[in-house]
Amino acid sequence: MERNLNLEGSLHVSVVMALFSSLTPVFIAIICVLIGVILKKTNGEKEKHETKNKPVSRPWVDEDLKDGTDHPVEEEEVDEEWQGLDENVAHVPFFVERYSEAEMIKRSQAFYELLNKRRSVRFLSDEPVPREVIDNVIRTAGTSPSGAHTEPWTFVVVQDPDVKHKIREIVEEEEEINYKKRMGDKWVNDLKRLRTNWIKEYLDTAPYLILIFKQVYGRLPNGKKKTHYYNEISVSIACGILLAALQNAGLYTVTTTPLNCGPHLRALLRRPANEKLLLLLPVGYPKRDATVPVLTRKPLEDIMVVV
Amino acid sequence: MERNLNLEGSLHVSVVMALFSSLTPVFIAIICVLIGVILKKTNGEKEKHETKNKPVSRPWVDEDLKDGTDHPVEEEEVDEEWQGLDENVAHVPFFVERYSEAEMIKRSQAFYELLNKRRSVRFLSDEPVPREVIDNVIRTAGTSPSGAHTEPWTFVVVQDPDVKHKIREIVEEEEEINYKKRMGDKWVNDLKRLRTNWIKEYLDTAPYLILIFKQVYGRLPNGKKKTHYYNEISVSIACGILLAALQNAGLYTVTTTPLNCGPHLRALLRRPANEKLLLLLPVGYPKRDATVPVLTRKPLEDIMVVV
Numbered sequence: 001m002e003r004n005l006n007l008e009g010s011l012h013v014s015v016v017m018a019l020f021s022s023l024t025p026v027f028i029a030i031i032c033v034l035i036g037v038i039l040k041k042t043n044g045e046k047e048k049h050e051t052k053n054k055p056v057s058r059p060w061v062d063e064d065l066k067d068g069t070d071h072p073v074e075e076e077e078v079d080e081e082w083q084g085l086d087e088n089v090a091h092v093p094f095f096v097e098r099y100s101e102a103e104m105i106k107r108s109q110a111f112y113e114l115l116n117k118r119r120s121v122r123f124l125s126d127e128p129v130p131r132e133v134i135d136n137v138i139r140t141a142g143t144s145p146s147g148a149h150t151e152p153w154t155f156v157v158v159q160d161p162d163v164k165h166k167i168r169e170i171v172e173e174e175e176e177i178n179y180k181k182r183m184g185d186k187w188v189n190d191l192k193r194l195r196t197n198w199i200k201e202y203l204d205t206a207p208y209l210i211l212i213f214k215q216v217y218g219r220l221p222n223g224k225k226k227t228h229y230y231n232e233i234s235v236s237i238a239c240g241i242l243l244a245a246l247q248n249a250g251l252y253t254v255t256t257t258p259l260n261c262g263p264h265l266r267a268l269l270r271r272p273a274n275e276k277l278l279l280l281l282p283v284g285y286p287k288r289d290a291t292v293p294v295l296t297r298k299p300l301e302d303i304m305v306v307v
Numbered sequence: 308m309e310r311n312l313n314l315e316g317s318l319h320v321s322v323v324m325a326l327f328s329s330l331t332p333v334f335i336a337i338i339c340v341l342i343g344v345i346l347k348k349t350n351g352e353k354e355k356h357e358t359k360n361k362p363v364s365r366p367w368v369d370e371d372l373k374d375g376t377d378h379p380v381e382e383e384e385v386d387e388e389w390q391g392l393d394e395n396v397a398h399v400p401f402f403v404e405r406y407s408e409a410e411m412i413k414r415s416q417a418f419y420e421l422l423n424k425r426r427s428v429r430f431l432s433d434e435p436v437p438r439e440v441i442d443n444v445i446r447t448a449g450t451s452p453s454g455a456h457t458e459p460w461t462f463v464v465v466q467d468p469d470v471k472h473k474i475r476e477i478v479e480e481e482e483e484i485n486y487k488k489r490m491g492d493k494w495v496n497d498l499k500r501l502r503t504n505w506i507k508e509y510l511d512t513a514p515y516l517i518l519i520f521k522q523v524y525g526r527l528p529n530g531k532k533k534t535h536y537y538n539e540i541s542v543s544i545a546c547g548i549l550l551a552a553l554q555n556a557g558l559y560t561v562t563t564t565p566l567n568c569g570p571h572l573r574a575l576l577r578r579p580a581n582e583k584l585l586l587l588l589p590v591g592y593p594k595r596d597a598t599v600p601v602l603t604r605k606p607l608e609d610i611m612v613v614v
Contacts (some may be wrong), residue, residue: 091598094426098592099557101437108443113611115450116546119401130408135607142610143422144547145562151605158614206406230564233543233585237562240547241422250406251417255452255544256539269614278540285405286427291398298458299444303449307463307576 029081045092116297121252123290124206124282129251134208134283137245144238147229152215153238154177156269159208167211168203170264171280175200178260202220202254206282211265212239213275235278246283253281310423405509409419423604425554427561429598431513431589436558441515441590444552451545454536459522460545463576466515470575475510477571478587485567509561513589517560518572519546520582541583553590560588 014307099107138155146152158164175198204207214235218226239255246253258265262277345444362446406414445462453459465471510516525533535541546562553560563573569584 055607089600089602091600094428094430095591096424096557096559096593096596101440103399103438103445104440104556104558108440108447108552111555112443112447112450115490115552117403118450118452120452121401123401123424130412133408133411133415135611136412136419138611140415140422142604143425143606145425145427145550147564149602150391153610154612155610156612156614161590163614205382212360233539233564236540236543237547237550240544240549241551242547242550243452243544244416244424244548245418248418250403250409251406251411252403257454257540269612279496286401290401292401293396293398295396295456297449300446300449303458303460303462303575304442305461305463306464307467307470 035230073307093116115247115284118243118247119292120250120254121286121290121292122202122254123287124284125287126205126207129207129284133249133251134210135251137251138210140245141238141242144241146234146238147231150215150218150226150228150231150234152218152231153235153269154213154215154230154275156211156213156271157208158211158269161204163297164206165204166268167209167280168263170202170261170268171200171258172198174258174261174264196243202282202284205287206253206284208283210242210281210283211269211277212242212279212281213266213271214278215274216276217274219274229255232248232278239279239281242281246281250285251283252286253283256280256282311360317432363425367519377382404535422554425550426559426599428559428593428597428599429509429561430594431509431591432524432594433512433514434592436514436591440558441517442555444556444558445517447552448545448549451541451548453541453545454538455539457522457525457533457541458588459525459533459538460542461520461522461537461578461582463518463520463578464515465518465576468511471513471516472511473575474572474587476508477568477575478565479505481565481571508588509591512594513560513591515590517549517588517590518576518584519549519586519588520573520578521585522581524581526581546586546608547586549588553588557592558590559593560590563587563589564600 017125021195134157138157141153141155142151144153158167212235214231215228216231220226243253243255256279258277258280265277265280420502441464444466448460448462449458451460465474518544521537521538523538524535525594527533550560565584565587572584572587573582
């Protein structure tokens, strides 16, 4: 650049130089400030960014993400009406038997008394249970409604002792990790208390383990993914019906959610990638010496509001 | 600054000036490049940031966030054993009546046949239903297990015709928005088909609307927030038991999830900020001319896997 200026004539140059030179300190000052501001701005954004995406400890979610079966967005889709599925389906008249009001009250009272006897039981005997009963309770769970009638559930019934024991090992190992993670918490100091959480004998002794998987998506005839709206709510509702069916049949269980073992158990049971473990129910009869914690349930006025 | 230099002596000044002046063009060039680089970097980060947080259409979630009742993290906490609540609770022996195996099979079969008659019914009559039956079915839902026995549910029973109509207006308004949002989709072109989704007459005609809220957190005696682990799964399970209780009593409903209306309905029903609408169940008798879509349920072999 200097060269060109020289070619054009030194007068020109000297004028320009003079102009620049007098301004130079100002230039530098301005530029320093300018750079300072820009750098500050950049960092500012970085910080904002970082605080925004502050990582939260989500062990099982991260595992599930590795497992490639986590589709939160799908569950957030708007689909107000579960029965708003394929509206081209033909409709047929629907007739139902009607009970008298007295009968309705009697039946609803009796059903409440039956289910109110249900307790989560962690001490299950190894007495055999007729498979036909298990088949019936799962058939019953299968009558549950589901988003757009996708029926997005798989009930894996484990009766093989070796597989049950492998499941126990996976679950207890996870519990040990949780235990160590929680070491800091004051309430964990009582080891004896914790062991009751950590040791899952019922996973060996219960004649059946029912592992309930939610199908987070399905496949269309053309092989494309088919979103299963509200699959977790649907499968949880089916589990509620399953719990009612077990109680009705005189069988007991404890509702466990080994979500952080999901991927391991899914692999062990060779379930496809679109299935995610929701609940694990050990099913059987209570042991003769079974105990349950002394718990009360909220009275009606605490759970019901009438408008 | 010039001034100070002058005071220190003009020789000094001229040297400095000369130095600067000769460098000025270089300075400017460097600084231009420097600024360019920094600005580019800033934008680059902005872009990355934007693509990372690419906004997904989540109408109800966004609303809920406004509503300040969305606590996804809480639901992701690890809590493998639902019964691992306060281990200091005393344990007592648990005795249960036992049915014969034949009786278990008979009972489980009968319960399946009863629940298999359940259908989601969208054409509900305005015939009154005994309140006592509603109380009993909600009592029954309240026997459901829940994470750490938090019982995180509130059942709002709406019988007031004005409130029912307000609910209908809110729900249908949301449906209209969904409708307009979906205008592009090919399957929406059939307006007649859509209307069956959009118009919710049952919200006026059903003698009761049961709105089930999940309590995403509770309050400890010290007033601090108490996380309700798995509150959505817990409340969904309770809804499954509620559906079984309704069917047992001869009452019908359709399971709807107006999640995007949650905040409006919560405000209308004056529920606290820790409660989020999960399901809305209109409850009553089917109309004499009620119809249901022709749907089949998956056979047992499609939902059960035995290991």
